[in-house]
Amino acid sequence: PLPLPVRIGGFGGAEGLARFLAASATRAVVDATHPFAAVMPFNAAAACRLAAIPLLALKRPEWKQLEGDRWTRVGSMAEAVTALGASPRRVFLTIGRQELAAFAAAPQHAYLARVIDPPEGPVPPDLTLIRDRGPFDADAEAALMRRERIEVVVAKNAGGDATAGKIAAARHLGLPVIMVTRPAKPNVPTVATVDEAMVWLASHGCLPTLRGV
Structure with missing residues (x-):
């Protein structure tokens, strides 16, 4: 629960969001x-342009490749599937549940996936699910990868x-990581x-009350 009004659900695209912002007298996004x-x-x-409302993006920094990291950068989940190669491997998927279906195209691999909620739709035939929520300690991640005999990690560069911890664990174990880059x-x-x-909010007159944000 949050100590703020919460709206769950879509707005109907950019135009619907613009109407919502105007109707709610929102001053900043x-x-x-x-x-x-x-x-x-x-x-x-697009909605903020239509409604003439200032917009700020809050974007945490990406992970940076460090000495000892063995990264292969790819631009999509389909490219990640291709990067796994044809030979069977034991793969740790740390990408959430929504894009597991892409890996059904490479059924030769044995997959371990960690998710918060169970996946919907098709999944790879040889898939073991772990339901858990972070944060995850690097030592525990390394122990998991050893126990499951992981050979390669697939991760999104969420930062x-x-x-x-999974990135540090893969570095420590010398495991390759297929790193999916962020979308535009x-x-x-x-x-x-x-x-x-x-x-930034203060500079736009939205503090201290934070009303209309």
Whole structure:
């Protein structure tokens, strides 16, 4: 539960969101969607232009490849499937549940996937699910990968500390990581931290009450 009004559900595209912003007398918008949200950031940008409302994107920094990392960068989940290759491998999928179906196209691999909610739709035939929520400690991640005899990790470059343990664990174990890069985002003012977003809100007269944000 949040100490703020909450709206759940879609708005009807950019035009619907613009109408909602106008009707609710919203004074500013902060796009704090997931780094892999591909549609809502563009809808928010278009809606804010239509409604003449300032928009800020809150985007946490990506993970950076460090010494010892064995990354293969790909631009989509389909490319990640191809990057696994033809030979059977034991694969740790740390991509959430919504895109597991892509890996059904490569049934020769044995997959371990960690999800919060169970997947819907097709999944690879040889799939073991772990239902858990971060944060995940690097030592625990390494122990999991050893126990499951993981040979390669597939991850989205979401950034942040909560799930960075898998990246550190793969580095420690010398495992390759297929890293899916973030989708394109609209060109809007962007900050990396909540504190910076609060300063921006203050500059637009939205503090201290935070009403209409």
